[in-house]
Amino acid sequence: MSDEKKERVGIVGVGRMGLAMLKHLVRHGHHVTACDLDPKQLDKAREAGAATVTTPAEVARAASFVIIGVGYDDEVNEVVLGANGLLADLAPGSIIAVSSTAKPDTVRALDQRTRTQGVDVLDAPICRGRFAADDGTLLAMVGGKPDVVERGRAVYRCFCSDYVHLGDVGHGQVGKAMNNLLLWINAVGLIEAGRLAESTGIDLGKLREALLMSSGASDALKEWDMITFTWALKDMQIVADMTDRAGLSLPITGAIKELVKDARRIKATSAPKWTAT
DSSP states (O other): OOGGGSOOEEEEOOSHHHHHHHHHHHHTTOOEEEEOSOHHHHHHHHHTTOEEESSHHHHHHHOSEEEEOOSSHHHHHHHHHSTTOSTTTOOTTOEEEEOSOOOHHHHHHHHHHHHTTTOEEEEOOEESOHHHHHHTOEEEEEESOHHHHHHHHHHHTTTEEEEEEEESTTHHHHHHHHHHHHHHHHHHHHHHHHHHHHTTTOOHHHHHHHHTTSTTOOHHHHTGGGOOOTTHHHHHHHHHHHHHHHTOOOHHHHHHHHHHHHHHHHHHHSOOOTTOO
16 A cells, blocks of 8 residues: 555554554554653654544544553544544544444443444454564554445455454454453363472473473463453453443453453462473
8 A cells, every 4th residue: 555545544542552562553554643641652652653642532532543551441432422522523425443342232322322423343352462563563453334345455464364254343342351261261260270289299381392282281271371451341341341331240350250251360379380490
């Protein structure tokens, strides 16, 4: 795509993930405008080649495609609908891409609201974590209208090696929620399996090598050193909200929601030594 046809991209939220994504966008020739509450992160964005502003409204005036990478649903809503939010200043035909992990209903409601002003939502949470962001090998699970999804593909290919269209707005977040549910089921299971195995005196490092060749393998086991449980409770609260809305009884899911509350401390202080040599 020629420079004159490239999207003018905005990013609201240039923390650990957003800043890495921004660097790839700049490297691919996009004009990028960044916004963040942390002046230090804005300094880093400016050093990486982006223009910087202090409100989402200013991003909207500079961009035709805005990526949101803030932490929580209420922050997503404030970025889009707040007094200095995106929607009042985005031109018709623009796209708001929600790459935050949020409730499916949150992005569906935003899409209904933004369409009244000719702005589409791309539901585009990202997977694989910070090191994949650095390498440009993230996975985006996306939901939206086909034409919006295709416009998004041209932007997200700058930092994603995989970009999967799962359906309508909201389905991207459903995909991310299911991914995270399975991640935390595996990660909690590794704490319990590790404790049981350690009680026998087995070498956990050798056991891990064997499990990675067998049906006990998982990305959680493969990447055990990078598992922190930092966002686990938020992820499970999203899943619990979905469960309640669906009227389903999912006892394993409910148990994992409770178990991750203590798993962050366990992982930081007394986790099984799966990668010990």
